[in-house]
Amino acid sequence: MKLQMKKYINKYIIAIIICGVGLITSCKKYINEGPIDTPTDNNFWTSERAAESGLAGAYGLLRTALTNGQAYFIFGDATANEFSAYENFELGSLSSINQWNFNYVPYREPILHNWTSFYQVISQCNLILSKVPNIAAANFQDDPVATKNQIMGEAYFIRAYCYYYITQVWGEPVIVTQAYTDPINAKPIARSKDADGFNQVVSDLKKSASLLSYNYSNASQVAVQAGKGSVFALLSKVYMWQKQYQLASAAADSVIQHGGYSLETGANFSHIFKGQSPESIFEINMIYSPNQNEAQRGDATNDNNNNVFSVFLGDPFVKGKSYGWSVNKDLVNSLYDTTASKKDVRIKSTFYGLQSARTLMVKYANVIYQNPQQQTLPFVSNNMVVLRLADIFLLKAEADLNQGNTGSALMYLNRVRQRAGLDPYVFTSQNDLLYTIMDERGRELYGEGQWYFDLVRSGLITNPNYDNSIDGYLPNRITNRGYLWPLDLRTLLPQDPLLTQNAWWASAGQ
Amino acid sequence: MMNIYKKILICCMLLFYYGLAYAQVNITGTVKGADDGRPIPGVSVTVKGEKRGLVTDSEGKFKISVTPNTILRFSFIGFDAKEVDVKEKTVINVSLQPSKNELNNVVVVGYHEIKQRTTTAAITVISGKDIENLPAPSFDIALQGKVTGVNIQNFSGQPGVRNTFTVRGNSALSSNLSEANALSTPLFIIDGVPTSLTDLGNYDNTQTDVLAGININDIESIQIAKDAAATAIWGSRGANGVITIKTKRAVKGKPQINLNVYGGFSDQPKLTETATGSYERNQKLNFLTQQGGVRAIGSLPQMLTDSLNPAFNNATNWQGLFYRKGYIHNVDLSIAGATDAINYRFSLNNYDENGVLYGTGFKRYSFRSNIDYQINDKLSTEVNISFSRVDRQPGLGNDPHEVNPLSGFQQPSSLYYTNDTDIARYRGQYDQLRNLDRNDLLTGFIGLHYKILPGLLYKIEGSGSTNMSENQFSSPTTLSAQGIATSYDYSSNYVSANVNNVLSYGRKIGTNHNINILVLQNFQRDVVNSKNIYGDNVPDDNIKVVQGVPQSSLKASTDYQASSLLSYATQVHYDFKEKYLFDATMRADASSRFGSNHKWGYFPSVSAGYILSDENYLKPVRWISLLKVRASYGVNGDQPSDFYAPYNGYNLTQGYYNGVAMGTPNFNTGNGVTDKNLTWEPTKQFDIGFDGAFFNSRINLTIDYYNKIQSNKYYTFPLAFYTGYTQQTSNSGLSVGNSGIEVNIDTHNLPPSSKFQWTTNFNFSYNKNQILSLPNGNRTIYATYNDNNSGLGINYIFQVGKPLYMLNQMIYQGVYNSQSQIPVNPFTGQALTYFKGNYPVKPGYPIWKDSNGDYDVWSDEDKGNAQGDLLPTANPNPAITGGFNNNFSYKNFSLGIGMTFTLKRDIINSLLSNQYNNWASGITNFTSSSIPDLSKIGFWDPVLAAKDPAGYKAKYPALNPGGAYFYQFFPFSTMFNENGAYLKITNISLGYKLSKRYLDALGLSGCRFYAVLQNVYTFQKAKVPDAEQVNPFGIYDGATYPIPKKVTLGVSVQF
Structure with a gap:
């Protein structure tokens, strides 16, 4: 009886030791265990x-x-x-x-x-x-x-x-x-x-x-990811800063000749901002999709970091939203000929309520409600267009003007004016042409994050002879x-x- | 156990032999406890002057043959030994007094069990008896004021919510000032299972206190280990103290059934004094005209002038909408018994407390089974299983500041009309929400003990514990501004497995040398599995789970995280004649949370003790029972709370670009960089202590001095912008020191023979908290705490030499009464201005000290100067904490009074700041808010100031809702600082034990009635309702849950 007990006890001990050894060897592995809920470097x-x-x-x-x-x-x-x-x-x-x-x-x-x-x-x-x-x-x-x-x-x-x-x-x-x-x-x-x-x-x-390359293998990537056209478009903008007008003009040419881009019609001006327009060269994708949402909220949220387009909007574009940034009507009246009989088609697509106390900038006003019945949870489904063909046309005009090629400058300026429904610009002087190109940039690119840099780059921001220089x-x-x-x-x-x-x-x- | 019987047999035979030789007398008797009259088995009975002896049987009986006129000595652990002169007696019934000298208790130091008398460590033991039946969800509340060096503070009175528990001062620095991790927390060892509240808290969905899963009445003892000698054995986790909790086991004897029931209520909290109805209207009208003059009269709001409008002529009690009387009940049932082979105790418990705020409450159902089984004389086993379910109703949410929708300064004017619909809407936030916070805690422990040789013991212990926490939430369309119903279900399962192999050897060498050596190997692995499912646009309000939600509104994620710790340790104890004592420990931990270059951490400690009272020259001094000095030094650590701290995880959950998931390093979160050098935070601690017992142990005194330095602490560094990474949490140059003195005095104020007994415990600790060094060459760190409800910022400064969380404020020195009192810049002739020249100072403005002497007072942080006119002003760390506890007993009655106190603490009343700021911010806010009696506040009054410009001293600057508003009531000045000292009578308990006569008639073996008053009264200087209800940063914001007063009655019956 006693002997038997001893046997059992020895068995216990052996079993325990085996367990112990087994544990120690597996411990090493656990001590070096990395995460499985995230990749690492x-x-x-x-x-x-x-x-x-x-x-x-x-x-x-x-x-x-x-x-x-x-x-x-x-x-x-x-x-x-x-x-x-x-x-x-x-x-x-x-x-x-x-x-x-x-x-x-x-x-x-x-x-x-x-x-x-x-x-x-x-x-x-x-x-x-x-x-x-x-x-x-x-x-x-x-x-x-x-x-x-x-x-x-x-x-x-x-x-x-x-x-x-x-x-x-x-x-x-x-x-x-x-x-x-x-x-x-x-x-x-x-x-x-x-x-x-x-x-x-x-x-x-x-x-x-x-x-x-200029061509995208995947149509979904057009403009929202960079192609060779985007590269040359940006190159022409940098060369403008460097005052390398010849290079800027050449880069713009590459975009215009090989990029396969074309201007939207005047009637469809607002389509430029709805994503992947034929005019767009590079844009940031912010289109609404219910499952992988990249759009931002359209209502006033407390989060300043998450309502980039909604700051421009108010009712009726976003139901129940009272305010938006107010457009500076003095500048609008100075830039655009708002009284002319043949109106600039861009006015309608760019501004809302010019006659009222508060004017909104409505380039990005494609609002989609996540709950369409209640009209709640609005999202703004627009892309942020960073580089587009009209911009490059105007750059090309400015670059060519700076090289003394007035004819080319006029041609590219007027292509943009024509789309806007304006009469062609008639040449009076070099300076006036430069001012007109800059005004045209102001009209074309209002609310597109560009014009301040154009004014600084060209030095017109404080030029007293330029009508739209900024007094402040x-x-x-x-x-x-x-x-x-x-x-x-x-x-x-x-x-x-x-x-x-x-x-x-x-x-x-x- | 077999041995004992053998010994008894041998003894008896010897007795028989002696009996033949001398005239022997057979003596029988029973040994009982003097406290409860129950028999005590296992008492050793020895004959004085002889070597023989025996022990009492399971019914406390003994039988011995002795020669007449010898002396019998009865001794048992936990009781005072007693000597009885046999004389002619044949029956000797003895009742033993429970020991008042706690130094004979056994304490557990790491894995060593050792007599408290011979330990060299600073350990305080609290018996379960001291805290039983206190009406609290978790034992930490019951420990308040009982342990020197431990500060337990409830900044929320919400049942089942974790509060602060620090041992020997705080060492945590929460650089983003989050309340949850503001203070350091000790390691808890619950029946041998190490439990880190910080780790559990990081993966918990319910914010329920895990400690609340333990039934207080299951606790046998709580040990608080404080110095390195006691905690070094816990290595990389012991730096902030170790709390060891042992649950009850049976004593030998026949099975005992114990039924214990108590119930009672928590009082509805005292409402804040508020002006209502026409009194409110008149006050507001008078105030506006007094402060604003004629201009104000022209713009009085309709709400005040139109007193006949039924929408504005009410006296609504908004506070009453949410408070109520709460009820508590608790039932315990336990069955316990023990024989030589088996020892078992089973217990069941239900605790139910509904809170004093609607929609809050706490329920616990728990079960515990502890079984020891002696398989044979060498092998024994121990099996503990416990399960508890904890359901907490959190009210509006899990944020402690969001329990009341109209708390603090947000309370509307009483003039507003409220109808049933309004009430339903407010209360609906409690009624219509489904908010289930549930924790299921299951722990199993198995230990096998094998005696290889005499003195050589091998133990293998395995334990597994799981904490399943689940937060199910559902909110109907009616409560949503968007008109959407939302449901979610967040659950996580924290499983911790633990294996110990312990080999110990203890031996007495010769007569004088005692040696005890222990080696152990330990492995712990924590695994967390969590699942989060969230759905918007739930199609019907009757669906309270995530069902039928459109795909686009559905979010789900799961997670798996694991952490492991492999450790080896050794403990050595040596003593000479139990007089010169030495201990040494060494532990090595390899943690998966350390970087690959530093997997191992080493934690040594040495300590020594000297019992002077055993020296011959002190032995004759009869009034000294014990004099011991001890000292220890050692290293502890703390490991990162992030399981994967050394790894740079990539973030793929931040959204999409053109339909492709964005994959980037974690540039902003502090764990974006692979940190191979990440290692533990070393804590070096020195302790010197003194234990004394005097006058037959009627006075027991313990004094400790400690100095604890935690260095190389984790800190979230800002990184250079051009690296792309903004911050990284790593070991840094940050070190924090805590040093202090702890005193504990226990006295038996009356002789043991007295029928009336009175014992007193007085304890206090003084702690000095100090930042010793800071990262980046000791550069001062600034941080701002943003009030959860109002967003008001309170500034803190971290500077070498100053304590953690020092307030950084402008000095408020009263109010300017006249233009002539306002300083003028002698160089410019301009009067003093506030806010970068924007506000030329006028009478009625606060006097803010122009510390930098530039004749403009402001914080100047936007000029790139973080200090400006701010100065370090107030210290929210309590310097002195302690308790004063008295117990009285007379015959069958007992009375206990427990008190706790905190002295030298600065607090800030941000509720007043919020209120005044809200009123000052405009007439609309002033009119629509509730107000107290304004005349009692002491706002600057232009009339009084004009009368006596030199003598008038207003408490607060002018509050003119129509006038200049320059944030004058923000808490960035010392205007709202208060003295946070308080003395609180935490509990009074009264008990009555039924005498034996009735017990026998009822067939019971014991019965006790008791009543407990909890949170009885607070003596304080501060104007806040409760100086304890202040968060770790010293802020009282009036939005947290009030600490309720509770009254309970109970009865405990033993069968």
Whole structure:
């Protein structure tokens, strides 16, 4: 009996020891166990799908950077006096009576004084450019070389666009072209010159052009992703900043000759903003789809970062929404001939309520209700058009004029005027032609985040001879680059001690 | 156990032998406890001067043969030993007094069981008896004021919600100022199962306190381990103290059935004093004209002037809409019994408390089974199983600040008309919502103990616990502004498995050397599975789940996360004559939460003790029962709360671009970077302590001094913008020190012979919290807490040398009475301005100190200067906390009074700030809000100021709803700071034990009636209703759940 018991006990011990040993060996594995609810740097960049997802990430981040806090329209339109009143009190400082005091936009500094969101796009592009070439060819379903080229080409384009935009808005970018693996120990970097920023754009776009083609293999990607046409369109805009008019004109030619784009008819002017119009060269996808929604809310939400188009709208476009940014009617009356018998077709597609106290800008007013019966949960289903053919026509006209080719300039200007239902412009003088092209840009691109930069680039913003120069900007401010936005050094400086404030804000602007 | 019988047999035979040699007397008797009169089995009975002895049987009986005139000694753990002179007696019945000297208790240090007398660690033991029948959902509330060095504070009185529990000060820094992780939390070991509330909380959907799953009346003891000697054995998790909870086991004897029932109510909270009806109207009219002058009369709102309008001539009681009287009831049933082979205890419990706010309440159903079985003399097993279901009604939501839709400053004017529809709409938020918060907690534990050789014991223990938390919510179309019905079901299942292999060896070498060595291997794995299903546009209000929802309105996600910890540890104890004591521990943890370069963490500790009272020169000093000094030093740690902290997860859930899911690193969340060097946060702690017992242990005193430094703490660093990453959580240069003194005094104020007994416990601790270093070269950190309801910001500063969560404010020094009092800049001739020159100061404005002397007062943060005129002002960390507890007993009556106190704490009354700011922000807001008696507040009165500009001292600046509004009532000045000290009578309990005469008649073995008053009274200086109801940042916002007063009556019966 006792002996038997002992046997049992030994069995227990052996069983326990086996259990114990088994456990210890499996423990090691568990201690090094990584997450299965998310990919990590080690296993993400391994397939075509991941590369495409990463590219979608870059586009999506760009969309966030441009739309956050209505940044695109504040930078490009509000500063050009296109609006006279805002529903958001904090934007009051941007109005003409406050002399476009960018220095004090309360509560919006994290967006308007901070370029971090653009550097996230750049960082994502850098990741794509460093990781995608290493994805094994076997992990591609489509042709590995062509697909890699396509993805890399688009990444170069997106990065180029970011540097272009940063240089326009804040100037003197910090140039980063490597993907950081150890950002905690990143070395401080100083700002480069504007010229370096634009050179970086040109260099990226050249690489992009060599990798992309004019034709899209997938129709769903037309214009909402970059093609060779988008590359040349942006190239022509950069060359304009660099005052390389010949190159700008040539790049515009590439777009016009090879891009396969065509102007919408005047009657269908508003279709340009409904997505993938034949006129559109590059646009940010924000179309409503119930399941993968990329559109933003149309009603006034508390979230300033998520109502980019709705700020323009009010009732009846969005049921129950009382306010929208008020269009500056003085500017409208000065730009457009609103009294003429033959009216500019763009007026109707651009403005609502010109006769009433509050005028709305309605380029983006394609509202879809998620609950159509109750008319609740409105979404604005429009794309944000960044580059389009009319813009390139006008650029081409400006570039050719600057090279003395008045005939070509007139032709391209009048193609845009003709579509708008206006009589052709009759040449009087070089300067008048330049002013007319700039006015035409104002009319054509009202509320498209462009005109302020055109005025700054051409220097017409403070030109006393130009009718639509902006009174509020004193020549002194423009000379000292006070057209650039200040940086939120309180947030940005501690991690980059080499960062400096823009000159105007560092001294007079304070 | 077999051995014991053998020994008894041998003893008896020896006795018989001796009996032949001498004239022997046979003595029989029973040993009972003096407290409850129940027999005590296992009492050792020895003959003084001889080596022989025996133990009492399961009914407390013994039989022994001795020579006359010898002395018998009766001793048993937990009771005072007693000596009886046999003389001529043949029957000796003994009743033993429960021990008042707790130092004889056994404490558990890590895996060692050791007499409290010989431990070198700072451990406080609370007996389950001290907290039984307190009407609270979880034991932590019952522990309030009972343990020195432990601060338990309820900032919400909502039943079943987790409150704060810190041991030896706070070391957590929540840089985004979230309440949930504001304070550090100890590790809980519940019947051998380590439980981290932080980990559980991160994956919980219900926000219910997991500790509330434990029935208080199942608790045998709670041990609070504080210094490194006691906690180092818990390695990477013990830095913030370790609380060990043991549940009850049976004592030998016949089966005992215990039925315990109590019930009672929580009082409806005291309503805030509010002006109503015409009194309110007149006050508002007078106030507006007094402050605003003629201009105000022209713009008086219709609501005030049109007193005949039925919409505005009411006296509605808005507070009464939501408060009610709450009821509590609790039933416990337990069956326990033990023989030599088996020890079992089964218990059932139902606790039900409905809250004092509509739609809130807490229910617990729990079951526990503890079984020990002695398989043979070498092998024994232990099986514990517990299950509890906890249902909590959270009211409006899980945010502690959202329990009342009209809380605090949001309360409307009484003039408004309210009808049944309005009431239904407000209450509907409780009635029509379905909001189920349920936790099912299941724990199983099996231990096998095998005695390999005498003194050499091997234990294998396995346990599994699961916490299934489920939040089911449904809101009908009627409650939605969009007219949409919404339902969701979020559930998560947190499973924790634990395996221990423990080998221990204890031996007495010679007569003087005691040695005890233990090695262990431990593996713990936590796995969380969660499922979230959300649907909008539920087609019918009668569907309260996610059914029939259109595809486009449906969202679902599941998750799986796992964390593992592999550990090896050793504990060594050596003592010489139980007088010189030494302990050392070493633990090594490999955690899956550390980076690949630092998988292992090492945690040593050493400690020593010296019992002076055993020295010969002190032995004659009769009034000293014990004098012990002890000291310890060691290292603990804390591991990241994020299971995958070292990994850089990619985010694929942020949306789509052109129909393709966006895939990017986590640029903004703080875990976007692979962090191979991530490691534990080391905590070094030094402790020196003194234990003394005097006058036959009638006075027990424990004093500890400690110094605890936690360094290399996790901190979320901002990263350079050009990397794309905005922040990363990692080890940093942040270190926090807590040092302090703890004193605990237990006294028996009357001699043991007295029928009237009075015991007192007084404990207090002083803690100094200090930031010792900060990341990025000690750069000061600023943070703002945004009030959940109003969004008002309160500024905090983290600076080296200052405590955590120091308030950063402008100094408020009263009100300017006249223009001549306003300072003028001698260089410009301009008078002082506020807000960057926008508001030239006028009489009636607050006097804010111009700290930087630039003749403008403001925080200046938008100029890139974070400090401006702000100064570090107030410290919301309590410096002194403690308790004062008295127990009285006379014959069958007992009375206990428990008190807790907090001294030297600054708090901020953001409710007043919100209210005044709301009134000041415009006539509409002023008119539509409820107001108290305005004349009692002390707003600046221009008439009084004009009369006596030099002497008039208004408490608050002018409140002129029609005048200048420059955020003057924001809490960014010290205007609303208050003294947060308080003394609270937490409970009074009265008991009566039925005497034996009645018990026998009723056939019962015990019966006790009791009454408990909970949260009786608070003595405080602050004007807030309850100085305890203040969050970890020192803020009282009036929106959290009031702490109710409770009255319960109960009876406990033993069969």
